[in-house]
Amino acid sequence: MAMVLNRLSALDAVRMLQRRELSAVQLMRACFARIEQREDSVHAWAALDKEAALARAMALDNGAITGPLHGLPFGVKDVFDTQDLPTTYGSPIYRGHRPEADAGAVGRSRQAGALVAGKTISTEFATFKAPLTRNPHNTAYTPGGSSSGSAAAVADFMVPFALGTQTAASVIRPAAYCGVVGFKPSFGAIPRDGIKLLAPTLDTVGCFTRTVDDAALVASVLMDQPGLRRLDYDGPPRVGIYRTPQWRHTLPETREAMMQAAETLGRARAVVQEVDTPPEYCALVQLQSDIMAYEAARSLAAEREQHASQISPGLLALLQGGDKIDQARHEANLQRASDMHSHLRGWFDRFDVLLTPSAPGEAPFADQGTGDPLFGRVWTLFGLPCIHLPFATGPHGLPVGLQAVGAKGNDHRLLCIAKWMHDKLRPQG
Numbered sequence: 001m002a003m004v005l006n007r008l009s010a011l012d013a014v015r016m017l018q019r020r021e022l023s024a025v026q027l028m029r030a031c032f033a034r035i036e037q038r039e040d041s042v043h044a045w046a047a048l049d050k051e052a053a054l055a056r057a058m059a060l061d062n063g064a065i066t067g068p069l070h071g072l073p074f075g076v077k078d079v080f081d082t083q084d085l086p087t088t089y090g091s092p093i094y095r096g097h098r099p100e101a102d103a104g105a106v107g108r109s110r111q112a113g114a115l116v117a118g119k120t121i122s123t124e125f126a127t128f129k130a131p132l133t134r135n136p137h138n139t140a141y142t143p144g145g146s147s148s149g150s151a152a153a154v155a156d157f158m159v160p161f162a163l164g165t166q167t168a169a170s171v172i173r174p175a176a177y178c179g180v181v182g183f184k185p186s187f188g189a190i191p192r193d194g195i196k197l198l199a200p201t202l203d204t205v206g207c208f209t210r211t212v213d214d215a216a217l218v219a220s221v222l223m224d225q226p227g228l229r230r231l232d233y234d235g236p237p238r239v240g241i242y243r244t245p246q247w248r249h250t251l252p253e254t255r256e257a258m259m260q261a262a263e264t265l266g267r268a269r270a271v272v273q274e275v276d277t278p279p280e281y282c283a284l285v286q287l288q289s290d291i292m293a294y295e296a297a298r299s300l301a302a303e304r305e306q307h308a309s310q311i312s313p314g315l316l317a318l319l320q321g322g323d324k325i326d327q328a329r330h331e332a333n334l335q336r337a338s339d340m341h342s343h344l345r346g347w348f349d350r351f352d353v354l355l356t357p358s359a360p361g362e363a364p365f366a367d368q369g370t371g372d373p374l375f376g377r378v379w380t381l382f383g384l385p386c387i388h389l390p391f392a393t394g395p396h397g398l399p400v401g402l403q404a405v406g407a408k409g410n411d412h413r414l415l416c417i418a419k420w421m422h423d424k425l426r427p428q429g
Contacts, residue, residue, distance in 0.1 A: 005030035010072055010160040010214035017071035024057035024071035024115060031073045031117055035158050041139050042156055043132040044149040046078040047085045048118035056115050068229070069221055070113030075120040075153045075162035080106050081194040082116060089196040090122035090131070090146070093307045103194025105163055105205050105222050112221040117159050120149030123370060125300060126165055126198050129312045130369050135177060137398050141363040144174030145370030147208070151178040154208040161218050162208045167198050167292060169359075169376020171206035172403050175388040177363035177371060179399025180208050181422075183215040185411050187383030190222045199295035201334065202288070202380050212419040215387065219411070233416035239265055240275040240351035242405075245282040246374050251361025253394035257402055260392065261355055261425060268424045275347065275354065281378070284340065287333055288377040294330045297322030341382045341408075348407040353417050358403040362394035375403075385411040387418045391425040 005027055008016070016022035032050050039045060053073070060071055081087050081099035088094040102110065110116070121133045123146035133148040135141040136156035143152040147164030151174030154162050164171045166184045175182025183206055190205035197203050205222065209215045213231060220228035241262055243250075250258075266272045297304075297319045304311060304319055311319075325333075347354065357375040364371055379386045385408070390401035404421065406414030 006034045006157045009211050011217055018065050024060045028054055028057040028073050031159055038156055042134055042136050042152050044153040046119040046121045053117055066113035068112050072114045073117040073159045074114050075150050075159045077147050077150050077164050078119045078122040079126050079196045085119050090124045093310045104191035120153055122146050127315050135363050142366045142370050144177040146170040147174050150208050155180045164206050166204050166206050167202045169373035172358050172376045172388045176358035179390040181215050182208050182388040184386045186385045186408050198299055199292045212422050216415045228412050231416045231419045233420045235420045236270040237352040237417045238271040240354045242275040242354045242356040245277050249360050250357055253361045253400045254357050257392045257400050284378045288381040291333050293318055293322035294325040337381050354405040355402050358388045362398040379405050384408050385414045389422045
């Protein structure tokens with residue numbers, strides 16, 4: 001029984017918990033049993049305290065129903081502060097660091113009744129250095145980054161949901177590689193207090209779940225918008241197929257997924273149309289990279305000055321690149337991004353959502369790094385809500401999917417349409 005409970009969706013589990021058909025202790029024990037079985041292979045966790053988690057679950061079982069996430073165990077990316085577990089930001093510089101308070105997103109989750117199972121592994125300061133974490137579908141491959149442990153833990157049925165962050169593609173790409181739903185809401189929709197920021201104009205809190213319904217449930221708490229849980233949508237939507245200027249970097253499995261999606265959604269009476277790529281959009285990936293590098297160099301200035309020997313060569317190179325960008329150029333970059341976003345807003349007069357790659361293809365081998373964030377950078381730059389929808393497999397049996405992108409601030413509509421599309425795209429039976 002215990003090894004079945006950990007596979008419940010967040011929505012199914014919380015319904016059982018609120019009806020007292022399932023106890024928080026039972027669910028937490030099932031999750032820890034899975035962790036104990038698989039952690040030596042997957043390496044999803046930076047810190048765990050089983051006894052404390054079970055004690056909190058027992059207290060919850062002995063009290064009143066606390067909220068919409070009552071009794072759900074969850075993982076917290078190790079860039080969020082937690083008052084009862086160490087927070088290292090994925091860096092040896094902060095080994096043993098114990099924050100005094102929870103990050104805002106963690107606090108909101110707890111107030112809604114969710115229970116922290118542990119801290120999930122992050123890459124170094126949420127950048128690119130490959131962590132120990134492995135893809136649960138095949139441990140020879142990467143789970144992606146930087147929210148590596150969060151995506152892997154949800155994909156491997158260790159917890160029903162987990163928190164992550166995205167500065168370039170750190171929610172969408174790991175979700176794609178691990179075959180789970182990854183939701184990055186509009187920029188600023190979820191509070192960022194208590195998070196080690198890398199690039200303040202880009203960093204966005206997101207979540208990992210196994211269904212779109214679960215993502216809406218978790219997001220409704222994190223965004224303080226209960227209405228997000230209602231995903232009624234009659235459709236059909238107007239779907240823009242956007243291959244991006246970087247389409248040449250996609251692998252055959254992503255191209256096939258795009259073709260399959262267009263055909264399947266078209267048969268379901270969605271209005272599916274190709275979106276032309278404006279020539280000037282070829283510069284957007286570099287624009288996001290420059291903004292990220294400039295802001296990271298300032299955000300991590302103290303760590304670099306005092307602990308340079310404990311920073312990876314790759315991150316040092318990123319920070320040094322950011323040093324070469326002065327404030328005037330940075331402000332010009334931000335203005336250019338704003339101007340180009342204004343042009344894109346017109347697309348959402350024609351389309352309800354854009355469907356676009358989440359990653360080049362299947363996850364690469366773990367020794368090749370965490371994969372290319374190429375296909376997430378632009379949407380993070382514009383602060384648009386995005387959700388990864390897994391529905392296919394590639395030549396090595398690893399997950400493949402696409403991301404749906406909505407207009408800024410239109411997160412609820414994106415979630416509704418994403419559920420409609422995912423129901424059509426996922427294999428039946």
